[in-house]
Amino acid sequence: MAALIPLLGIISNAELISTNKYHKIAFGFFGNESIKSYIIVLSIVTLLFYFFRGVIGFYYNKFISKFSFSIYLHFQKMLSRKFLETTYLDYLGKDIGDYLKLMTKELVNITTIYSSFVLIVSEIIIFLMIFTLLLYFDVRTTLSVTAVLSFIGVVNLLYVSKKIRIQGDVRELAESQIYINLKEIFSSFKLLKFSKSTPFFLNRLDSNTSKFIDANVQNQTISNTPRIMLETSAFMLVIIIAVLIWSRGSAGEAIASLSLFLFALFRLLPSINRIISSINIINYSMPSLDIISAELSRKEYNYNNQNILFLDSIELRNISFSYGHVNVINRVNIIIKKGEKVVITGRSGSGKTTIVDLISGLLTPSEGDIFVDGISISNPAAKLWQQKIGYLPQNPYICNDTVEENIFFGMPPDYEKLINVLNKTQMLDIFTNDNLGFKVILGDGGARLSGGQKQRIALARLLYAETEVIIFDEPIASLDKNTSNEIIELLFDAESNKTIIAIDHSGYIKNYCDREIVVENGTISAFNLR
Template structure:
């Protein structure tokens, strides 16, 4: 097991990198943790001496003045150091987990489509709620306290060794049971139980998210109670595991209290013998000081075994996070001055094979397509034939099993952050944010001037809409663009693309759900303002394809028809039949 933890620690690229990044803050946190318990122990030490000294009726107050000052100083230092230590430790952990969450979001976004196919929503929630949260608790409740306890353990043994080596060895043995033996036993006893508990919690996340997303279907089918019964049964299994772990924790806590009680008795007997041999009252004052100094240390040593038993979860957490896509950005040929840069906007699919997984059908097989610079290509085909997949491959959201996809001679997957400077996307459901229309358009280019924004809005055909708004472009719109019609939302998205000013535009069925008149007007505007750009147009309608220079039909992973609209209409019987059917739908 130890070997596994060491191996995982070396393979961990989710937590270890942040040790180096925040190493000085980490060192400060550990030092403050040690000082906190030192101040607490010193407070009890000086208090014990002060009480004993005062009980002996000193000749004047000056005889106990120093212990009084030290008691006040350590009394103030203890909560102050504790507060600063908590601030520092939480600051370190929150910085780290913030970076981890950012890395997690980047990992999921890197292959957004693949993530949706491989990870259930509940599974992703499990990673966010269980794994990242566990890393946070691991350091706050396990790593930091354990390191501080080891430092205190070493200091205590060394200090007691100055007075008595046998005593130091005996205390080292008893404290070692609490620091080493009990935590190891806790891990061995609860190892399988902790894994089962976490697995059952992930089952709950999946069940709950599936049910919430489909709550209407549960109700309409009359099986709502069936879901509740199943969920309650799963939840009771988790509670049963909690009960077993809590039962063990109670017995373990009793054992720790017995050991601490034994340490206090040993210290009392030793101090009585050590300081009582002289028979002088001045030495007897140290008895209470040494005994009381151990009481605050219970808080340092007792929590270790309670938190260490969750260490097996760290192994599982690292494994789950390591399975996520690597967020290391690919080396971009655009960024490397010694490498070839993008030349033009020609798109080439060369012998591309793709399917989503081994069980799914082959969407593209030995697929070849060249889109010349400035060409508008309409891609048609039946639902599920791979039209949208083609655009996702071009964007790099998906990677082909074999073959290559290049833009201006550069692999599309290697564009990295440069992708936004090369490609713009007008999709079916552009998101409209709950801010001003101006800010919604500005998303296309944050550095755009006010004149650029107004020009883009005008070109996108938004002038009549803006004139009706109370504050024009500065009118705050509703979340999701509810204030606008579907066509108006698409025009806002089009204005963003115009502001983005990329050489390649992907249009993915933007007219779905629009009435014929709005669809016609939108397409006229789109292809008017996109003249000269390379356009890959995913569409389900043949009517309107006269805007394209070329039409291709996808079928069985290949291009079954290819040609200009005029040529296909004149020479291809099948195309002519499909066109007539589409015209009179």
């Protein structure tokens, strides 16, 4: 707006060319012979100024947006890597709702913090430039205006910012609970259909949502306080400036100085408001920064990347393991030869899954060590060893994606191998007879598949990976007898040359195994089956 003053001034009063030294210099610089030509040139210069100002503003906003979202991408990569490097035991102690919130909402808040900080810096630069100009023209009036504006800033820092930070903590807690409540409702959808507990879950969600909304309402209400104070103070500042200027000098000089300060105030007040608003936004979002900082500062593990060929055996030597103070495995010794088929049995809660998790390197023993061909895999996990293991759980994970992507699972695509594994698992005809073929979407969690089909897709994925060791964690527990028999026969026929470690309650899998390991009260007994 201030850039229009020279043009408007010369249009309204042509005598400024001779009385104003800046117009006199510009008139001579452009070599104008008439006032009309000078006004035309000044108009073009003003238009070019606003044009380039708009272009710079466009690219500045683009830069800020790109910078903010690059921050989002940077932190997302760091958090994703940190999550995937989390030990299995730490993972078990986490709530998936917290992770989802961390990877989404908290990262958005982080970008808001950084973009607000950049805005503060840019507005401070503009403020200092205008402040320096005002000091040059009138020190006393400038310092008086600064005193009033400083008072508003101090009030914001001492009162408003503190209140907003409190509301930010309330918002963070309520939002965490909302994610947990939603996860519970989505995960128990089928159960809630047959339950009278639906109002309980909805009321709990409503309660946390109300707290979240209240925190946001409080934040917005408190955040508007500095703006209201600035708008109210603007009239007081105009009076102060007018009185201070009018008390000195001639009327003409007073009007010129007053106009300068009014235009400066017109630019400064929004700038100060943006600075204060950005500070408040940062305070409101600070809990997100605290959470992400805590997550990124977690201990990093130095993984054992020593090459493991697995030519001979897996040995558990004097292994003990405890969950907290509860001793689950007590001084266990097992040797599993390459190519051997072993079934692990025992009562529920006896420690079968814990032993398998120790063998796979997901858990680190409290005492003892685990060796593959004499190489320890317990410091705290062997990535290269885990890459040699294929895992088939009781409830396999199926992505909401195509058949082929569920089997490739991030591995390089090989359609000849894909056809081969689908044929082995007796699923090829189902998809080749479909119009979409391998592009059929299987639905969230394999919603479009039966229980047996899910296991076959998971088995096809396992066969596609071509790992040396196969771990089955009760793969037929939820299937009917006929389907169970088919799956087990497919498993052992397709992987007859692999080392297989299976957990089983049914008693059927041991018919295909060389040895049975019975787990009871944290100890084991081994029996040859062949």
